[in-house]
Amino acid sequence: MTEIPHHDIIRHLGHRRTVIGQAPGRVNLIGEHTDYSGGYVLPMVIPQTTAVAAAANADAASRAWSASMPHDQQQVRFVVGEEARAGAWVDYVQGASAVLRAAGHRVSGFDAVIRSEVPLGSGLSSSASLSVAVLRALRDLFQLPIDDVVLAGLARRIETDFIGVPVGVMDPIACSLGAANQALFLDTRDLSWQLVRIPSTAEFAVINSGISHSISTGSYRLRRQECDAATRLLGVRDLRDVADDDQRLDTLPDPLRKRARHIVSENGRVLGAVDALRKRDMARFGALMDGSHASLRDDYEVSLPEIDRMVEIARAQHGALGARITGGGFGGSIVVLTQAGQAARVAGAVAQSVRDELGLRPQILVPAPA
Numbered sequence: 001m002t003e004i005p006h007h008d009i010i011r012h013l014g015h016r017r018t019v020i021g022q023a024p025g026r027v028n029l030i031g032e033h034t035d036y037s038g039g040y041v042l043p044m045v046i047p048q049t050t051a052v053a054a055a056a057n058a059d060a061a062s063r064a065w066s067a068s069m070p071h072d073q074q075q076v077r078f079v080v081g082e083e084a085r086a087g088a089w090v091d092y093v094q095g096a097s098a099v100l101r102a103a104g105h106r107v108s109g110f111d112a113v114i115r116s117e118v119p120l121g122s123g124l125s126s127s128a129s130l131s132v133a134v135l136r137a138l139r140d141l142f143q144l145p146i147d148d149v150v151l152a153g154l155a156r157r158i159e160t161d162f163i164g165v166p167v168g169v170m171d172p173i174a175c176s177l178g179a180a181n182q183a184l185f186l187d188t189r190d191l192s193w194q195l196v197r198i199p200s201t202a203e204f205a206v207i208n209s210g211i212s213h214s215i216s217t218g219s220y221r222l223r224r225q226e227c228d229a230a231t232r233l234l235g236v237r238d239l240r241d242v243a244d245d246d247q248r249l250d251t252l253p254d255p256l257r258k259r260a261r262h263i264v265s266e267n268g269r270v271l272g273a274v275d276a277l278r279k280r281d282m283a284r285f286g287a288l289m290d291g292s293h294a295s296l297r298d299d300y301e302v303s304l305p306e307i308d309r310m311v312e313i314a315r316a317q318h319g320a321l322g323a324r325i326t327g328g329g330f331g332g333s334i335v336v337l338t339q340a341g342q343a344a345r346v347a348g349a350v351a352q353s354v355r356d357e358l359g360l361r362p363q364i365l366v367p368a369p370a
């Protein structure tokens with residue numbers, strides 16, 4: 001849990017009734033870029049969270065502070081009822097009141113103090129973690145009858161409707177419904193989900209490369225458009241309805257053929273990974289992670305040479321069972337599967353090699369530093 005220092009709350013919110021909303025970041029274990037074409041995903045929450053302290057104010061003029069933002073951007077203002085996209089982090093806060101009001105909920109002015117341990121641009125869902133935490137705080141503050149599934153849908157709308165980034169459903173659902181040490185197996189078409197326990201024989205490590213990515217840049221949108229185009233050409237409802245050996249995949253023009261091949265093969269890998277988890281076959285799970293990385297690198301083309309090298313170092317030099325890029329891509333983090341009790345050692349060794357060889361400044365998120 002992220003602690004907001006008491007003196008920060010008093011300084012910004014005074015002695016008003018204050019509520020706290022918390023939400024974790026997430027690491028996606030497998031099932032990348034499948035959540036906007038009705039596919040399968042398998043994320044898990046990470047120990048790092050975002051905390052939001054909120055208090056009602058007497059008018060609609062609202063203020064938010066975040067100690068996790070650069071110094072000159074820590075304080076922002078907005079007006080509940082007149083929310084307008086600003087292209088800055090305030091959009092995740094005013095976006096929350098905008099989507100709540102659009103859904104018919106009564107929200108009035110509020111002030112908020114925010115602190116996040118989820119590094120920005122790391123592929124670990126700092127945005128969804130913030131959105132879910134703000135919505136949880138507002139749910140409590142204004143006593144709104146919203147369950148965690150509906151709340152995740154509202155968090156997604158902050159990004160899609162208010163900010164205008166066409167993200168899928170995985171991140172807000174993972175941040176809203178995820179539980180420690182369990183993978184969340186989600187069917188993004190009908191939103192059915194199950195928690196699947198990570199066997200005690202295995203552990204995951206998450207290492208942020210420090211190369212920042214932003215999914216609001218054009219590449220994410222472009223991949224989505226490519227998937228939509230492939231779906232239309234194949235005449236299917238979703239790419240998830242295409243079988244691995246479907247000959248029609250070969251008739252698509254490149255790069256659509258490669259993009260569709262990634263989605264189709266990745267959906268198969270998620271189903272295989274869930275089966276492997278249930279059977280505690282972690283060697284197979286690791287091989288599927290490797291396959292996922294190769295597909296994201298070669299077919300979906302969302303990796304970077306530095307990230308490929310990190311994955312290779314983990315796999316070839318430090319005894320990982322599997323490794324892959326995680327999240328939207330073009331930077332961010334890798335997730336590494338190890339035998340139980342080995343994650344801290346492997347993560348430390350990978351981080352050291354990456355510092356020495358690539359000159360990066362990696363950060364180990366999982367296992368969480370003591």
Ligand code: GAF
Nearest residue numbers: 032033167168169170327328
């Ligand atoms: C980002 C998006 F927000 C998710 O919806 C998902 O598409 C992911 O990239 C890639 O799997 O995190």
